[in-house]
Amino acid sequence: MYIIGTGAISKEYAKVCHHLGIRPKVVGHRYSTCAGYKSWADAHNIEIEISDMGYESLYAIDEPCIVALPILVQYNCVKALLESGANKILCEKPIVLYSAQMKELAELADRKNAKLYAAYNRRYYETVQYLKKKKISKIWYHNGDIVNTQQPLLIQERWTIANSHLLDLLDYFGVEAEKLKANINRWILIFEIGNSIVPLSPLETLTIDNKKIQCGTMLKAGFVTMVKDFLGECKDMKTAWEQYDFIRRLECES
Numbered sequence: 001m002y003i004i005g006t007g008a009i010s011k012e013y014a015k016v017c018h019h020l021g022i023r024p025k026v027v028g029h030r031y032s033t034c035a036g037y038k039s040w041a042d043a044h045n046i047e048i049e050i051s052d053m054g055y056e057s058l059y060a061i062d063e064p065c066i067v068a069l070p071i072l073v074q075y076n077c078v079k080a081l082l083e084s085g086a087n088k089i090l091c092e093k094p095i096v097l098y099s100a101q102m103k104e105l106a107e108l109a110d111r112k113n114a115k116l117y118a119a120y121n122r123r124y125y126e127t128v129q130y131l132k133k134k135k136i137s138k139i140w141y142h143n144g145d146i147v148n149t150q151q152p153l154l155i156q157e158r159w160t161i162a163n164s165h166l167l168d169l170l171d172y173f174g175v176e177a178e179k180l181k182a183n184i185n186r187w188i189l190i191f192e193i194g195n196s197i198v199p200l201s202p203l204e205t206l207t208i209d210n211k212k213i214q215c216g217t218m219l220k221a222g223f224v225t226m227v228k229d230f231l232g233e234c235k236d237m238k239t240a241w242e243q244y245d246f247i248r249r250l251e252c253e254s
Helices: 008-019 031-043 071-083 099-111 126-132 153-157 165-173 223-231 240-253
Strands: 002-004 025-027 049-051 065-067 088-092 115-119 136-142 177-179 188-193 196-200 206-208 211-213
Touching: 002 008, 008 031, 008 223, 031 049, 065 071, 071 088, 071 099, 071 153, 088 223, 099 115, 099 240, 115 240, 126 165, 126 196, 126 206, 126 211, 136 165, 165 240, 196 206
Parallel strands: 002 025, 002 065, 025 049, 065 088, 088 115, 136 177
Antiparallel strands: 136 188, 188 196, 206 211
16 A cells, blocks of 8 residues: 655555555655655554655556645646556545645546545544444534644635535534534534434544443544545545535635
8 A cells, every 4th residue: 555645644644554464655756755754654563665756756556555744745746646557545534625636636547437525534433433433413503723923824724625524524414413602623513313412522532322432542533444445435525526515515605
């Protein structure tokens, strides 16, 4: 399996690969960055192959690919991978910032008979998976995530799309949702399940059915289950066309 990128999220995927007994091929652009990545992997006893030749050097790709790059360069990368024969790609959310770009990638994937998915790991929290099996009648939500002013201005301007974890969860549950007014700097979901009201916050324990459920304590929450799904049936993955519809809807609402 290929991991494109050498940043912090790429390392999380490398940890998952190690846990699953997979020796990934990591692809970066700079010798110094790749050397640092290899030193990190060696220090953590994580076996990898690594190249500093960039994704542009890949051809006749016959293995799954995970793209973990800055948002603004993911469009060119995914397009190049599809053109080079990759037939199964998991790309960090939201893949791109514009519906027109997303549509182009979805159409290209179709022409290449390839599968492209958006990596929304919070779908795979143990808490979320537990709630998904419940009969939810309504959801209230508050999206308290603050715009990251350290990001490029273009990403700040489209922050609702760039940081769309919460809104994706609403899509995933697929039930009526009502926006809350709250003065807290984090997202929160409140579920109506039968006669019970159940709150869910990021990385917090869920208390329901007289039990406590962790969001996920193994590695980065949701990543192991997400990668397993990607390599397997992809039953909870967000497809390229679903992501296109999602981004287009957010553009219309903004």
